[in-house]
Amino acid sequence: MENIKHIFFDLDNTLWDYRRNAKITLAKLYEEFQIKDTYGYSFDEFYPHYYESNEQLWADYRDGKVNKEELRKRRFPEAFENMGIPNAEFAMEYERRFVDEVTDTNYVVEGTEEILEYLKDNYRLHILSNGFEEVTHQKIQGCIIKDYMETITTAEEAGSPKPEAKAFMTALAKSDAKVEDSIYIGDDWIADMVGAHRLGMRAIFFNPLKENHMWVEEIPVINQLIELKKFL
Ligand SMILES: [Mg+2]
Structure with missing residues (x-):
């Protein structure tokens, strides 16, 4: 992309x-x-x-x-x-x-380190989570994710959860990013994909459990994180 x-x-x-x-x-x-x-x-x-x-x-x-x-x-x-x-x-x-x-306990999803290592030189990486402020920071600080992320935004901080536009706008503003320069990757069809898509932000759906979901032509679907290499 x-x-x-x-x-x-x-x-x-x-x-x-x-x-x-x-x-x-x-x-x-x-x-x-x-x-x-x-x-x-x-x-x-x-x-x-x-x-x-x-x-x-x-x-x-x-x-x-x-x-x-x-x-x-x-x-x-x-x-x-x-x-x-x-x-x-x-x-x-x-x-x-x-x-x-x-x-x-801080296991990360399979492929996390490999893909973050692959992406870090060419992109600026961020977290936007619907999690609560304190717990979210503890999760990130407890594992390798902390070494790659430039900004971390939570729904609690934004005052609205994804899929609300305010959650995405808060993360974009904090990162000095524009919608058209950005892509969202997540595993919740409504919060992550519908939320990003409504805003005109590109998105990739991570579906490791191969759950049923809707299809949107512009949203690729992956089952493993390392498949991101095909798109980024
Ligand atoms: Mg999720």
């Missing part, structure tokens, strides 16, 4: 392996809170309930239906309730510990 100077990346599950890091932390806490011993449900029974509750609440956050406090107040109580433990009084402590400790 021509005339690109700036590459904006999504963070969670695009470069920072949220699914893997979260699962490790959740399993550790599950053991420590002795949930299997007390209630009889295994971690493998719990995890899909957590996954569903977390995904749904993040989609609601993206759509402006819930705020940060609500998301944090609801995801674990709802997961435990759906599994069969209503009114779990340990759920808020679980939430607090999870947010505190999830950034202790």
Whole structure:
């Protein structure tokens, strides 16, 4: 693709392996809170309930239906309730510990270092994440991503999550970048692709789980990060 100077990346599950890091932390806490011993449900029974509750609440956050406090107040109580433990009084402590400790594990998505190393000499690299300010910086500081990024912008800082234009405009302004010089790479069709496309910004969809999505002719789809070499 021509005339690109700036590459904006999504963070969670695009470069920072949220699914893997979260699962490790959740399993550790599950053991420590002795949930299997007390209630009889295994971690493998719990995890899909957590996954569903977390995904749904993040989609609601993206759509402006819930705020940060609500998301944090609801995801674990709802997961435990759906599994069969209503009114779990340990759920808020679980939430607090999870947010505190999830950034202790910092696996990055396969191919992250190779592709950032490849891109760094020809482009200026940035993060625009829907994550919360403090956690986002901890994630980046804890791994190699920090060595490549010129700016980091969060939805919390912008005051609006992707796909809102304000999130993208805040990141562009902070980076001294223009829409037409820039491309967005992310794994959420609505927040990342629809958001960038609406603004007239080029975009590449990263779809490692090969999930169903809409097709837009101008948006290439990749399943692995190293495929970016075909376009950049
Ligand atoms: Mg993501």
